[in-house]
Amino acid sequence: MKAIELRRKYIEFFKKYNHKEIPSASLIPENDPTVLFTTAGMHPLVPFLLGTSHPLGKRLTNYQKCLRTDDIDEVGDAGHLTFFEMMGNWSLGDYFKDESIKMSYEFLTKELGIDIRKISVTVFEGDNDAPRDETSAKIWESLGIPKERIYYFNKKANWWGPAGQTGPCGPDTEIFFDTGKPKCSENCDPSCDCGKYLEIWNNVFMEYNKTEDGNYEPLKQKNVDTGLGLERATMVLQGKETVFDTELFAPIIQKCKDLARENYNIQSGRIIADHTRASLMLLLDGVRPSNVEQGYILRRLIRRVTRHLRKMNINLEDIGIIANTTIDCSKEMYPDLEKNRDELIKLLIQEKDKFIITLENGEKEFNKYLKHADSENTKVISGDKVFKLYDTFGFPPEMTEELAQEQGYTIDMDTFNKLYKEHQEKSREGATQKFKGGIADHSEKTTAYHTATHLLHKALQIVLGEHATQCGSNITEERLRFDFKHPQKVTPEELQRVEDIVNEQIKRDLVVTCEEMSLAEAKANGATGLFENKYGDFVKVYTIGDFSKEICGGPHLDRTGDMGTFKIKKEEASSAGVRRIKALLVKEE
Ligand code: SER
Numbered sequence: 001m002k003a004i005e006l007r008r009k010y011i012e013f014f015k016k017y018n019h020k021e022i023p024s025a026s027l028i029p030e031n032d033p034t035v036l037f038t039t040a041g042m043h044p045l046v047p048f049l050l051g052t053s054h055p056l057g058k059r060l061t062n063y064q065k066c067l068r069t070d071d072i073d074e075v076g077d078a079g080h081l082t083f084f085e086m087m088g089n090w091s092l093g094d095y096f097k098d099e100s101i102k103m104s105y106e107f108l109t110k111e112l113g114i115d116i117r118k119i120s121v122t123v124f125e126g127d128n129d130a131p132r133d134e135t136s137a138k139i140w141e142s143l144g145i146p147k148e149r150i151y152y153f154n155k156k157a158n159w160w161g162p163a164g165q166t167g168p169c170g171p172d173t174e175i176f177f178d179t180g181k182p183k184c185s186e187n188c189d190p191s192c193d194c195g196k197y198l199e200i201w202n203n204v205f206m207e208y209n210k211t212e213d214g215n216y217e218p219l220k221q222k223n224v225d226t227g228l229g230l231e232r233a234t235m236v237l238q239g240k241e242t243v244f245d246t247e248l249f250a251p252i253i254q255k256c257k258d259l260a261r262e263n264y265n266i267q268s269g270r271i272i273a274d275h276t277r278a279s280l281m282l283l284l285d286g287v288r289p290s291n292v293e294q295g296y297i298l299r300r301l302i303r304r305v306t307r308h309l310r311k312m313n314i315n316l317e318d319i320g321i322i323a324n325t326t327i328d329c330s331k332e333m334y335p336d337l338e339k340n341r342d343e344l345i346k347l348l349i350q351e352k353d354k355f356i357i358t359l360e361n362g363e364k365e366f367n368k369y370l371k372h373a374d375s376e377n378t379k380v381i382s383g384d385k386v387f388k389l390y391d392t393f394g395f396p397p398e399m400t401e402e403l404a405q406e407q408g409y410t411i412d413m414d415t416f417n418k419l420y421k422e423h424q425e426k427s428r429e430g431a432t433q434k435f436k437g438g439i440a441d442h443s444e445k446t447t448a449y450h451t452a453t454h455l456l457h458k459a460l461q462i463v464l465g466e467h468a469t470q471c472g473s474n475i476t477e478e479r480l481r482f483d484f485k486h487p488q489k490v491t492p493e494e495l496q497r498v499e500d501i502v503n504e505q506i507k508r509d510l511v512v513t514c515e516e517m518s519l520a521e522a523k524a525n526g527a528t529g530l531f532e533n534k535y536g537d538f539v540k541v542y543t544i545g546d547f548s549k550e551i552c553g554g555p556h557l558d559r560t561g562d563m564g565t566f567k568i569k570k571e572e573a574s575s576a577g578v579r580r581i582k583a584l585l586v587k588e589e
Pocket of ligand 1: 039040041042086088117202203204225227228269
């Protein structure tokens with residue numbers, strides 16, 4: 001069974017049990033600035049797990065694109081990936097352990113035909129925060145899993161969430177597939193990472209909310225949150241030894257082999273396959289390489305691909321061939337990759353080109369350090385050298401570490417971190433100076449542009465559709481700039497309608513009000529916007545008459561009437577699937 005069929009089967013199965021399908025959200029979480037990426041299917045559902053009612057009801061299912069960087073060093077083994085897809089089903093205060101476990105069991109054994117003798121499960125052993133989960137263990141037993149394949153583990157292994165610092169979480173029961181490999185030792189069990197047991201599904205019983213002071217309080221409702229890893233399940237069903245042997249990656253690996261010939265190395269091939277796919281998916285969701293946040297992770301991924309190509313003596317220009325192959329074998333699952341193929345590949349090549357110039361020089365510099373270390377009779381590369389490679393040659397410290405490890409050396413990360421911190425503090429002081437100089441303060445003009453941005457946002461959604469949501473905004477004294485999701489050029493007629501709608505609202509002289517409320521309430525009230533505070537915190541909601549309601553830090557005008565006439569100056573592509581508008585407020589004297 002191919003991955004795409006498995007995905008379809010999953011959704012159909014849960015629809016049969018009255019779940020409603022919801023779309024996959026962006027890799028960039030829209031409501032939680034405390035995490036960089038969507039790391040699980042539950043992420044976009046946090047307000048609903050906390051108690052806000054979901055418009056589609058209490059039973060939901062979907063497949064969700066996810067990206068996790070905590071496993072980045074494990075990429076290269078059989079089952080770890082940075083970008084992966086998670087199929088999930090949720091009960092928002094509806095069914096709980098019994099039904100959830102039974103549905104998972106039925107799907108695995110009846111729909112997918114997995115032999116129950118190959119399944120082991122784990123449950124929570126209990127602690128001061130929550131009791132031992134004998135309920136789940138009994139349900140598993142009733143389904144035919146013998147006691148010796150039901151393991152009790154502690155919070156570290158059998159508790160999931162919250163995804164950020166606070167939020168919904170709870171004990172889980174995890175389902176493992178026995179790959180048939182021999183036990184690595186007498187104590188080998190599902191908590192062992194030798195590769196015998198592969199976790200494929202996690203059913204979390206989210207009945208707690210972790211608060212800022214670290215306590216677990218009962219939630220208003222008992223939820224279920226499950227996640228079944230698509231790539232791993234595909235591998236199991238196809239009887240493959242690694243995810244890289246499935247149709248999702250095999251052509252990329254083959255291409256690396258063809259290009260590297262006798263220089264091929266398994267680890268590098270897998271890293272290239274995983275990271276290229278992850279980079280393309282990030283680019284598709286609007287991330288661009290930079291030195292901060294999501295952009296920095298993307299940069300690291302692309303730089304690592306580049307270095308591993310070089311390690312296998314593959315011409316770096318061939319990154320384009322690898323990316324094309326990646327899109328070829330991913331496009332059925334992610335049609336947008338095909339639609340944006342040329343642009344995505346162009347961006348990837350641009351970043352590689354930027355790095356190429358420094359890669360060669362950096363490697364030379366690094367080799368000098370190795371010689372120096374040898375002459376000093378040490379196997380440690382000092383922190384100031386790691387910092388120099390970072391600062392002057394653009395080598396992420398993790399990459400220097402990897403280079404060092406390959407040669408049997410380590411790096412002094414502590415000293416690097418110290419130097420890095422000092423460097424950051426210096427830049428921050430610079431930024432504070434600028435702030436003092438008045439650059440960041442809010443004049444009447446910028447305030448008017450803030451309010452106009454809300455009108456524009458709403459008008460775009462009216463004219464283009466609800467998908468036209470904000471991706472970014474930048475305001476100066478002179479103009480506003482607004483980025484939003486839209487797959488194609490906005491036509492002149494559409495732009496005219498947007499402009500007219502905004503001007504109409506200005507003429508209506510609507511009153512702007514501000515209220516503080518919890519994020520859940522804001523969402524329930526239909527507020528849109530980028531969510532600047534994390535879950536549980538109070539947010540400001542600005543309402544403009546009967547026209548718009550948005551979560552925003554402000555500041556805003558009191559009324560719309562006096563802001564001038566709104567004029568769109570330019571509409572252009574910002575990145576794949578994202579458009580950019582520049583607009584002015586003109587006052588006729
Ligand atoms: N949130 C849980 C996980 O990521 C179940 O989907 O494992």
